[in-house]
Amino acid sequence: MRIPGYLFAPCRTPHRLPRFLALTDAGRAPDPFAMLAHLPKDCGLVWRAYDDEISRARLQGLARAARRSHVPLFLGASGRYRAARLPVHLHLPEHRLNKPYTDGMFRRECRAYPQTIVTAAAHSQRAVIAAAHAGVDAILISPVFPTRSHPGGTSLGIVRFAPLARLARSLGLAVYALGGINDLSKIRRLVPSGATGIAGIDIFLTDDQA
DSSP states (O other), X not given: OOOOGGXXXXXXXXXXXXXXXXXXXXXXXXXXXXXXXXXXXXXXXXXXXXXXXXXXXXXXXXXXXXXXTTOOEEEEOOHHHHHTTOSSEEEEOGGGSSTTTTTTTTSGGGOSSTTOOEEEEEOSXXXXXXXXXXXXXXXXXXXXXXXXXXXXXXXXXXXXXXXXXXXXXXXXXXXXXXXXXXXXXXXXXXXXXXXXXXXXXXXXXXXXXX
């Protein structure tokens, strides 16, 4: 499906952020190389490898493939990979948004590479504020709609998502809507919310992957 990026609000962060973020998922989309091959224009890839033992060679191979495809690569991984100062972007789970991380640890002047983009997951107002204190560039607010990732779980809906998005933007954060965004009608419902773009899994899968 062609996703109309022009629908979303302009991004005012210092970094050039993609309009869309595709996320890997242990159950539905575990292979980042397979996902990378089918991403639309202006889409980044978030490799959520929190519990994986990632070899440096595999990460470097994926980073090279992402560069060839002009796809920004975000790594969600353990602290030791951040410490390795690898030249990829970084994605933080919400539980990282606590001290000492909220003491500005991820501000641009603290980053090993000035061009690195840092995103974080956020599910509440507290997390949005913590992300701003941490110094990240963008947050993924979820779940906006009911999602297969958390069957039976409570979703925010547009009514609760929109105030969180406005708060985030007032704090200088770009905002991606995440969760259950699997058709164009839902994307259009997000337009008035002030979201910078959308993130997801299913919407970026091919028929063979879904």
